[in-house]
Amino acid sequence: MIEVTDLSKRFGDKVAVDHLSFTVEPGRVTGFLGPNGAGKSTTMRLILGLDHPSGGGATINGKRYAELASPLRTVGALLEAKSVHSGRSARNHLLFLAQSQGLPPSRVDEMLDLVGLRDVANKRAGGFSLGMGQRLGVAAALLGDPQVLLLDEPVNGLDPEGVLWIRNLMKDLASEGRTILVSSHLMNEMAVTADHLIVIGRGKLIVAAATEDVIARSSGQAVRVRTPEPERLTNLIVAEGGKAIQAANGNGNGGEPDGQAPVLTVTGVAARRIGELAASASIVLHELTPQLATLEDAFLELTSDSLEFGHADSEPAGQSTEGNAR
Amino acid sequence: MSITAASGELESTATRAGHWAAFSRLMKAEWTKIRSVRSTPWTLIVFVVATLGLTALFGWLTVHAIETGRAPRRGVELSLDPVAFILGTGLGLGQLAICVLGVLTMTTEYSTGVIRASLLAVPKRLHVLAAKAVVFTVLIFIPGEIAAFCSFFIGKTIVAPVSTVALSQPGVTRAVIGAGLYLTVLGLFALAIGTILRHTAGAIAIVIFLVLVAPGLLSLLDSYDWGAHIHAWFPIVAGGYITADHQQAGQLLTPWQGFGVFCAWTALLLAASGYLLHRRDA
Numbered sequence: 001m002i003e004v005t006d007l008s009k010r011f012g013d014k015v016a017v018d019h020l021s022f023t024v025e026p027g028r029v030t031g032f033l034g035p036n037g038a039g040k041s042t043t044m045r046l047i048l049g050l051d052h053p054s055g056g057g058a059t060i061n062g063k064r065y066a067e068l069a070s071p072l073r074t075v076g077a078l079l080e081a082k083s084v085h086s087g088r089s090a091r092n093h094l095l096f097l098a099q100s101q102g103l104p105p106s107r108v109d110e111m112l113d114l115v116g117l118r119d120v121a122n123k124r125a126g127g128f129s130l131g132m133g134q135r136l137g138v139a140a141a142l143l144g145d146p147q148v149l150l151l152d153e154p155v156n157g158l159d160p161e162g163v164l165w166i167r168n169l170m171k172d173l174a175s176e177g178r179t180i181l182v183s184s185h186l187m188n189e190m191a192v193t194a195d196h197l198i199v200i201g202r203g204k205l206i207v208a209a210a211t212e213d214v215i216a217r218s219s220g221q222a223v224r225v226r227t228p229e230p231e232r233l234t235n236l237i238v239a240e241g242g243k244a245i246q247a248a249n250g251n252g253n254g255g256e257p258d259g260q261a262p263v264l265t266v267t268g269v270a271a272r273r274i275g276e277l278a279a280s281a282s283i284v285l286h287e288l289t290p291q292l293a294t295l296e297d298a299f300l301e302l303t304s305d306s307l308e309f310g311h312a313d314s315e316p317a318g319q320s321t322e323g324n325a326r
Numbered sequence: 327m328s329i330t331a332a333s334g335e336l337e338s339t340a341t342r343a344g345h346w347a348a349f350s351r352l353m354k355a356e357w358t359k360i361r362s363v364r365s366t367p368w369t370l371i372v373f374v375v376a377t378l379g380l381t382a383l384f385g386w387l388t389v390h391a392i393e394t395g396r397a398p399r400r401g402v403e404l405s406l407d408p409v410a411f412i413l414g415t416g417l418g419l420g421q422l423a424i425c426v427l428g429v430l431t432m433t434t435e436y437s438t439g440v441i442r443a444s445l446l447a448v449p450k451r452l453h454v455l456a457a458k459a460v461v462f463t464v465l466i467f468i469p470g471e472i473a474a475f476c477s478f479f480i481g482k483t484i485v486a487p488v489s490t491v492a493l494s495q496p497g498v499t500r501a502v503i504g505a506g507l508y509l510t511v512l513g514l515f516a517l518a519i520g521t522i523l524r525h526t527a528g529a530i531a532i533v534i535f536l537v538l539v540a541p542g543l544l545s546l547l548d549s550y551d552w553g554a555h556i557h558a559w560f561p562i563v564a565g566g567y568i569t570a571d572h573q574q575a576g577q578l579l580t581p582w583q584g585f586g587v588f589c590a591w592t593a594l595l596l597a598a599s600g601y602l603l604h605r606r607d608a
Contacts, residue, residue: 045607048446049445049446049449050442050607050608051607052605065449066450068449069348071449072446072447077446081439082438082439083439083440083441083442083443084438084439084443085363085434085438086438087365088362088363088440089362092358092359092362093443095358096355096356096358096359097355097443097447099351099354099355099358100351100352100354100444100447100448101447102347102351140443
């Protein structure tokens with residue numbers, strides 16, 4: 001179990017982690033989500049004792065990382081940043097880690113077999129592909145047979161085979177009762193891997209809940225409706241207590257640029273009821289599609305006002321528009 | 327704070343044997359690290375070849391120049407202090423390889439990111455530095471002494487026509503053993519600077535400046551009383567006194583005092599590097 005309590009980290013006047021508290025329970029995969037720059041990696045580094053917190057703290061199975069006697073036997077970590085000497089072989093990299101924990105050298109060979117690097121074990125790690133490097137990182141993380149695993153963006157840059165391998169590995173490890181915290185900015189990946197989600201933005205906790213709850217908690221189900229009479233239908237929907245928003249379009253005459261009828265995004269009224277309303281008022285519908293909320297939508301909605309670079313992106317755009325006007 | 331203190335007390339009651347076992351595991355890990363990169367054997371090979379080769383080359387050139395009457399003053403110098411001449415030529419340049427190895431031992435941990443793996447395995451950072459320093463000391467001391475003795479015997483044979491010197495003469499054995507000790511402490515000195523700076527190029531540049539350039543600049547101050555003190559107490563200069571068989575006229579420190587000053591500087595730098603390693607984010 002990982003417990004993070006009121007954890008804060010400032011770099012100069014920049015706050016990377018802001019009074020963050022959460023718990024990661026054993027026996028399930030916990031996804032650690034947030035936009036780039038949200039503080040995911042920093043939080044993991046703080047938990048692992050690589051960075052010193054400005055306030056608060058984190059414990060693993062009740063102990064601070066620095067208090068663990070042979071930490072790799074309790075905690076395994078796969079960091080996003082490279083941590084292997086390019087001139088050292090995979091075997092020697094694992095060997096020095098094993099020796100520091102008092103693990104037998106035979107454990108190194110077991111891990112090399114597990115991740116499928118046995119054939120290249122004596123080759124310089126600098127020549128490894130991204131996927132092989134990631135496998136070596138996983139081997140290092142699992143070396144001490146740890147109860148707790150922290151994986152920072154483990155599938156980043158991997159091919160589909162590698163993604164599947166990591167995904168199944170995490171699920172297997174969680175099913176053995178281990179505590180797994182895996183960070184990602186890939187929402188869809190987390191939707192199929194994580195049982196529980198911790199979402200942060202700008203170093204603050206946004207939500208910590210079961211994955212399906214996070215999806216359900218988002219705006220709810222929307223329905224996409226295409227009709228030549230959007231105003232009449234909107235009135236009927238509003239009268240039912242729903243909400244209809246007409247999609248913005250470029251030409252300003254109410255129709256789509258390609259001549260199709262305008263699109264309404266309806267919330268608060270089910271698709272079936274919209275059909276009934278339209279039929280009763282003899283409104284023609286060209287399309288009626290229920291939109292399933294995805295984790296992606298839920299995530300974007302949750303973090304919409306905490307995107308690190310949101311302002312920076314919009315400012316230069318505004319300036320260039322002014323420049324064109326002159 | 328109270329939690330830290332309590333665990334500290336618990337640790338102090340643990341057996342000494344347990345601590346030693348943990349530290350010997352660390353030294354084993356550091357040994358694996360240092361032996362498994364190519365820079366280690368290559369730097370040591372360059373060190374030995376350069377030291378012995380240059381000792382022979384400079385020795386031969388000097389003796390030849392004296393014998394053909396090109397450098398009569400060198401002949402006087404050489405016969406006055408043959409040990410300083412023999413150990414000063416090859417080792418004077420060969421020592422740079424030791425400096426490079428000392429710096430690389432720590433800075434490559436940062437440049438390659440291995441420092442993160444190292445500190446995840448051993449979060450007690452001072453233990454990592456201590457184990458690394460012990461392993462490095464042994465690694466340098468043995469080739470250092472071998473190179474010092476081989477240099478001496480090669481140099482002694484070559485300068486024989488001009489000057490005779492033997493280990494049995496006063497101070498000579500101490501000077502040759504001292505040269506190996508000087509190299510070992512120099513390596514630790516470079517290791518500390520590498521740990522403080524964390525960048526290979528910057529650390530190597532600074533160490534080479536301190537070893538090759540600074541002593542020459544400081545010798546310009548010798549005509550002032552205070553300047554002579556600064557010169558004598560400068561780590562590299564003080565450390566070098568042990569590699570001469572006798573104390574020069576007007577030399578402010580004895581060979582062992584000088585070596586002590588060098589050790590003190592190195593200990594100070596190692597303490598500073600340990601403090602920074604402990605305090606900084608990795």
